[in-house]
Amino acid sequence: MAEVTMDKIISLCRRRGFIFQSSEIYGGLNGAYDYGPMGVQLKNKIRDQWWKEMTRRQENIVGLDASILMASKVWEASGHVSNFTDPMVDCKQCKSRFRADQIDLNAPCPVCGTKGSFTAPRNFNLMFETHIGADRDASSVIYLRPETAQGIYVDFRNVVASSRVKIPFGICQVGKSFRNEITTKNFIFRSCEFEQMEMQFFCKPGTDEQWFPYWREQRMKFYIERLGIIPEHLRWHQHGPDELAFYAKDAYDIQFLFPMGWQELEGVHSRTDYDLTQHSKFSGKEQNYLDPDTNERYIPYVVETSAGLTRNVLMALSDAYEEQALPDGDVRTVLHFHPEIAPVTVAVLPLVKKDGLAEYAKDLEKGLREDFDTDYDQSGAIGRRYRRQDEVGTPYCVTVDYDTLKDHTVTLRFRDSMEQVRIPESEIANTIKKANKEYRRV
Numbered sequence: 001m002a003e004v005t006m007d008k009i010i011s012l013c014r015r016r017g018f019i020f021q022s023s024e025i026y027g028g029l030n031g032a033y034d035y036g037p038m039g040v041q042l043k044n045k046i047r048d049q050w051w052k053e054m055t056r057r058q059e060n061i062v063g064l065d066a067s068i069l070m071a072s073k074v075w076e077a078s079g080h081v082s083n084f085t086d087p088m089v090d091c092k093q094c095k096s097r098f099r100a101d102q103i104d105l106n107a108p109c110p111v112c113g114t115k116g117s118f119t120a121p122r123n124f125n126l127m128f129e130t131h132i133g134a135d136r137d138a139s140s141v142i143y144l145r146p147e148t149a150q151g152i153y154v155d156f157r158n159v160v161a162s163s164r165v166k167i168p169f170g171i172c173q174v175g176k177s178f179r180n181e182i183t184t185k186n187f188i189f190r191s192c193e194f195e196q197m198e199m200q201f202f203c204k205p206g207t208d209e210q211w212f213p214y215w216r217e218q219r220m221k222f223y224i225e226r227l228g229i230i231p232e233h234l235r236w237h238q239h240g241p242d243e244l245a246f247y248a249k250d251a252y253d254i255q256f257l258f259p260m261g262w263q264e265l266e267g268v269h270s271r272t273d274y275d276l277t278q279h280s281k282f283s284g285k286e287q288n289y290l291d292p293d294t295n296e297r298y299i300p301y302v303v304e305t306s307a308g309l310t311r312n313v314l315m316a317l318s319d320a321y322e323e324q325a326l327p328d329g330d331v332r333t334v335l336h337f338h339p340e341i342a343p344v345t346v347a348v349l350p351l352v353k354k355d356g357l358a359e360y361a362k363d364l365e366k367g368l369r370e371d372f373d374t375d376y377d378q379s380g381a382i383g384r385r386y387r388r389q390d391e392v393g394t395p396y397c398v399t400v401d402y403d404t405l406k407d408h409t410v411t412l413r414f415r416d417s418m419e420q421v422r423i424p425e426s427e428i429a430n431t432i433k434k435a436n437k438e439y440r441r442v
């Protein structure tokens, strides 16, 4: 099988409207990307699967959508103002910039090959700073949030007071985060503006030891069962003592085999009562919990699941991509997305444009839009149209031909097997729904 490279994925994303470089006509802005018609569908569908998983399939989890702009004190309390830094070095020769923890400082510069050319490492805060209000002075400085989690901590008491949640319970949130990353290579893997899907699970101190393995298991299952990721492309990495945050009890990353190698996709962290304790200290308001059954008051422990949504998009694309050699010697590029996250679920294609076939097919497509994301395509040979749909990962194609006009049957084609079946048009929706439920990656 042909190798899946980042260049191939980038090229397909651009060609088929998944992802574009931001501000491309002005030379592009590093670390920022635009999601095109296909990309936004894929991203939204992954997000919807995650949201459904958290708020419906799991018990006791409620949603939140906190503001991106928050009081600066939040980031002082969380430690981001003083500690959210990466060590940065520059090559004095070619001016390339690197994260000091990602390269060997004694080796030659990876870009220009000069030896001993690095500056001393200096710490660089990753938060984007801006000002709120008309005065641009120290008192008006605020930050674009570098993670969504703090919004959840800061609203912990509001959620407890306004809903009937009882510990153990979780609060989940999806939204944009911003980090002024020093190196932004590898496409959307590490960008300055990205989206996170985070869940903070609040539990009684001590019970975190049961919840931590529970959440690890649930998160891995989500990727395999809900997003259809190949299990061999996922693995665990436990944080060693040098990686573990000082307050964390334990931390594991789910890693995915990206085209550039194994890299973090999601973190599952046992964070103790650190964040709520910090916010109690900095706000002067106790962020604790009163158990209504025992009258016990305590600061809950937190198990966090923290995933990158945009990084999930890159995973889905890399995992799905295949250049498949066909028996006739041809090669087709196909994206084997799980049908629930495919940008288009069903494409309707008239065999030819004339003799009323196009009108019939358009009508049929309109009816299917109630249930599915559809596409309609009448241009070019039917084989080429199937290939176009394969390339964006459309799991089902419906072809309308002359027999359809007579007996209202259509050809339903499956993306992965390329198998074709003849079914009455009234059965299309149910057949697709059933096939979606039974979908297994082959």
Ligand code: ATP
Pocket (backbone or CB within 6 Å): 147, 179, 181, 188, 189, 190, 191, 192, 193, 194, 195, 196, 264, 265, 266, 267, 306, 307, 308, 309, 310, 311
């Ligand atoms: P790293 O050490 O690689 O910079 P991190 O360990 O700081 O990342 P977290 O703060 O744990 O990452 O963020 C949780 C998740 O958010 C990550 O697993 C990743 O999926 C996503 N994420 C973090 N930073 C970025 C980024 N710059 N671009 C895209 N996704 C990101």
